[in-house]
Amino acid sequence: xxxxxxxxxxxxxxxxxxxxxxxxxxxxxxxxxxxxxxxxxxxxxxxxxxxxxxxxxxxxxxxxxxxxxxxxxxxxxxxxxxxxxxxxxxxxxxxxxxxxxxxxxxxxxxxxxxxxxxxxxxxxxxxxxxxxxxxxxxxxxxxxxxxxxxxxxxxxxxxxxxxxxxxxxxxxxxxxxxxxxxxxxxxxxxxxxxxxxxxxxxxxxxxxxxxxxxxxxxxxxxxxxxxxxxxxxxxxxxxxxxxxxxxxxxxxxxxxxxxxxxxxx
Amino acid sequence: xxxxxxxxxxxxxxxxxxxxxxxxxxxxxxxxxxxxxxxxxxxxxxxxxxxxxxxxxxxxxxxxxxxxxxxxxxxxxxxxxxxxxxxxxxxxxxxxxxxxxxxxxxxxxxxxxxxxxxxxxxxxxxxxxxxxxxxxxxxxxxxxxxxxxxxxxxxxxxxxxxxxxxxxxxxxxxxxxxxxxxxxxxxxxxxxxxxxxxxxxxxxxxxxxxxxxxxxxxxxxxxxxxxxxxxxxxxxxxxxxxxxxxxxxxxxxxxxxxxxxxxxxxxxxxxxxxxxxxxxxxxxxxxxxxxxxxxxxxxxxxxxxxxxxxxxxxxxxxxxxxxxxxxxxxxxxxxxxxxxxxxxxxxxxxxxxxxxxxxxxxxxxxxxxxxxxxxxxxxxxxxxxxxxxxxxxxxxxxxxxxxxxxxxxxxxxxxxxxxxxxxxxxxxxxxxxxxxxxxxxxxxxxxxxxxxxxxxxxxxxxxxxxxxxxxxxxxxx
Numbered sequence: 001x002x003x004x005x006x007x008x009x010x011x012x013x014x015x016x017x018x019x020x021x022x023x024x025x026x027x028x029x030x031x032x033x034x035x036x037x038x039x040x041x042x043x044x045x046x047x048x049x050x051x052x053x054x055x056x057x058x059x060x061x062x063x064x065x066x067x068x069x070x071x072x073x074x075x076x077x078x079x080x081x082x083x084x085x086x087x088x089x090x091x092x093x094x095x096x097x098x099x100x101x102x103x104x105x106x107x108x109x110x111x112x113x114x115x116x117x118x119x120x121x122x123x124x125x126x127x128x129x130x131x132x133x134x135x136x137x138x139x140x141x142x143x144x145x146x147x148x149x150x151x152x153x154x155x156x157x158x159x160x161x162x163x164x165x166x167x168x169x170x171x172x173x174x175x176x177x178x179x180x181x182x183x184x185x186x187x188x189x190x191x192x193x194x195x196x197x198x199x200x201x202x203x204x205x206x207x208x209x210x211x212x213x214x215x216x217x218x219x220x221x222x223x224x225x226x227x228x229x230x231x232x233x234x235x236x237x238x239x240x241x242x243x244x245x246x247x248x249x250x251x252x253x254x255x256x257x258x259x260x261x262x263x264x265x
Numbered sequence: 266x267x268x269x270x271x272x273x274x275x276x277x278x279x280x281x282x283x284x285x286x287x288x289x290x291x292x293x294x295x296x297x298x299x300x301x302x303x304x305x306x307x308x309x310x311x312x313x314x315x316x317x318x319x320x321x322x323x324x325x326x327x328x329x330x331x332x333x334x335x336x337x338x339x340x341x342x343x344x345x346x347x348x349x350x351x352x353x354x355x356x357x358x359x360x361x362x363x364x365x366x367x368x369x370x371x372x373x374x375x376x377x378x379x380x381x382x383x384x385x386x387x388x389x390x391x392x393x394x395x396x397x398x399x400x401x402x403x404x405x406x407x408x409x410x411x412x413x414x415x416x417x418x419x420x421x422x423x424x425x426x427x428x429x430x431x432x433x434x435x436x437x438x439x440x441x442x443x444x445x446x447x448x449x450x451x452x453x454x455x456x457x458x459x460x461x462x463x464x465x466x467x468x469x470x471x472x473x474x475x476x477x478x479x480x481x482x483x484x485x486x487x488x489x490x491x492x493x494x495x496x497x498x499x500x501x502x503x504x505x506x507x508x509x510x511x512x513x514x515x516x517x518x519x520x521x522x523x524x525x526x527x528x529x530x531x532x533x534x535x536x537x538x539x540x541x542x543x544x545x546x547x548x549x550x551x552x553x554x555x556x557x558x559x560x561x562x563x564x565x566x567x568x569x570x571x572x573x574x575x576x577x578x579x580x581x582x583x584x585x586x587x588x589x590x591x592x593x594x595x596x597x598x599x600x601x602x603x604x605x606x607x608x609x610x611x612x613x614x615x616x617x618x619x620x621x622x623x624x625x626x627x628x629x630x631x632x633x634x635x636x637x638x639x640x641x642x643x644x645x646x647x648x649x650x651x652x653x654x655x656x657x658x659x660x661x662x663x664x665x666x667x668x669x670x671x672x673x674x675x676x677x678x679x680x681x682x683x684x685x686x687x688x689x690x691x692x693x694x695x696x697x698x699x700x701x702x703x704x705x706x707x708x709x710x711x712x713x714x715x716x717x718x719x720x721x722x723x724x725x726x727x728x729x730x731x732x733x734x735x736x737x738x739x740x741x742x
Binding site for chain 2: 158220
């Protein structure tokens with residue numbers, strides 16, 4: 001019912017957002033939605049695609065990935081709603097789905113949805129995602145809740161720190177969605193060049209080891225953008241990553257998914 | 266590399282990683298995590314400005330202490346559930362009567378008349394109008410009002426953020442019986458739909474604990490069984506007490522059955538984790554989401570579309586063939602009696618041991634694909650086989666339902682008692698999961714063995730429980 005109003009409202013319908021639901025033929029870019037559990041990923045997903053993926057105030061509502069599509073500025077986007085995850089370093093089935101998609105599914109833009117009232121904890125995941133992706137947009141969701149809790153967030157400084165666009169939003173009230181669309185489009189089309197934050201405080205010994213492995217991985221897989229993350233997982237002895245290196249799956253997934261022109265910064 | 270060992274670059278990468286891992290030592294992982302936390306903290310400190318804590322925050326904390334406290338947590342949970350059922354039971358009586366008088370009293374005779382006028386053969390007329398149409402009409406009249414009230418109320422609780430608090434209250438109990446604490450979450454999901462609850466067990470990492478959660482999810486009353494339980498409680502439990510208490514007492518009975526389900530899920534989890542699925546419970550953390558003001562309109566809309574219409578549609582799809590079967594078994598004669606009567610007479614002695622009767626067993630078999638239509642099927646079969654004078658107009662035709670009080674009268678005259686009601690509520694809680702859930706279990710476990718266990722274990726428990734309840738009841742009464 002609420003959707004009906006939005007379709008006719010000229011302000012919301014900025015630059016002809018077309019909700020394409022599950023019509024996913026011939027898309028130009030792939031968008032992944034990730035974030036901690038219960039931050040409103042599925043609500044953002046529904047706002048973008050016009051689908052009605054079940055949402056609820058409930059961590060762990062989404063356990064599989066849902067896919068939908070929308071059109072914006074004559075560009076077709078495929079959106080993948082991933083299960084919420086606290087970390088990319090642990091491994092339960094739902095968290096693996098999120099991690100593998102960001103790593104091997106190679107989305108063109110990763111939208112990280114965070115809960116503004118729990119920003120510090122949410123940033124733990126944000127930093128991990130920024131380690132493995134070049135193009136991301138932070139959706140600072142539940143900003144209305146944060147205001148009610150007297151929490152002020154300087155989103156401009158946050159954007160400078162993280163090196164990616166930060167969009168304050170209240171997805172439940174459909175606020176900030178037009179700005180989010182705009183930033184997704186700018187990042188996807190290469191108009192906005194991300195300089196994702198990379199971790200600084202890792203000890204010399206560790207970073208030397210990571211660096212050394214990273215170099216060797218890049219010789220084998222020159223196009224791999226997240227070699228550092230792969231190096232870290234190898235150092236930890238993650239069997240699925242070891243297998244991916246061994247079988248060459250790592251490089252294959254990367255090249256196969258790039259059917260559309262690459263928009264590297 | 267001088268060719269002594271020829272190593273590919275890939276193997277070389279992995280070898281070096283192995284070597285370096287030894288050099289770096291075991292706390293490599295912790296070191297990374299620590300860096301992540303420190304740097305996230307540093308960034309947060311730069312951008313977050315927390316002014317004095319708001320009143321809302323204090324209210325949230327106060328509410329959390331209240332609904333998750335050891336002292337008040339469980340009583341509040343029971344009270345909230347009881348209120349939801351009470352509103353459902355009190356609210357659905359009148360619309361049920363109205364729907365029945367429209368669909369059964371008004372439209373059904375019109376259809377019969379129309380069929381007569383166009384010269385439809387008697388058996389097609391009976392099969393379609395007295396079988397399929399009436400089963401569908403019956404399902405709508407009985408199930409739509411309670412669902413249209415119950416689902417929005419339940420969804421409001423969910424949207425507000427109450428369900429994770431239920432899980433929080435329960436997780437310790439599950440850990441103590443050797444299951445995963447997150448099973449409290451999947452159990453709460455099962456209160457909506459067992460198939461969804463089974464899929465939700467993916468949040469549990471350990472295969473052992475996940476299997477326990479899958480097998481015991483069926484003990485959570487689901488969308489299909491809430492209306493059934495509410496209806497039986499209204500007719501049998503509510504019918505047995507003075508009218509002004511009926512609503513409260515029947516609501517209490519449904520809460521009781523739901524709790525019994527939780528107890529069974531705990532007991533069976535304990536049994537499994539001490540026998541075939543032995544092991545330690547793993548640790549986890551459960552995040553309580555903030556309370557959010559429920560969006561009333563959107564909740565009404567989605568709970569009507571996603572749940573009410575979805576469940577009702579499924580029930581109608583299964584009710585139509587069931588209606589055909591009911592008409593056939595009550596009209597095809599073998600000797601003096603219909604097939605239905607043969608089966609009922611034959612199975613009655615066996616069924617009575619469990620406090621049930623032959624009609625219930627037959628209805629259960631006819632309704633195997635969808636257990637939510639068991640009650641409508643039972644009522645149809647009761648009228649067609651127990652020849653109650655003045656009701657209905659022939660075998661296979663459902664009677665005219667004006668109110669639940671009339672329904673109760675008819676069932677009582679058909680030889681039903683309060684014991685039958687209690688046994689039926691127990692059996693409706695404790696029997697195999699619906700076909701959709703079983704299919705989901707198979708898809709999730711890829712194991713015929715565990716699918717069969719999930720199907721047969723609850724039936725066995727149900728029969729044992731009904732047997733003992735009946736025998737003790739008969740001794741005492």
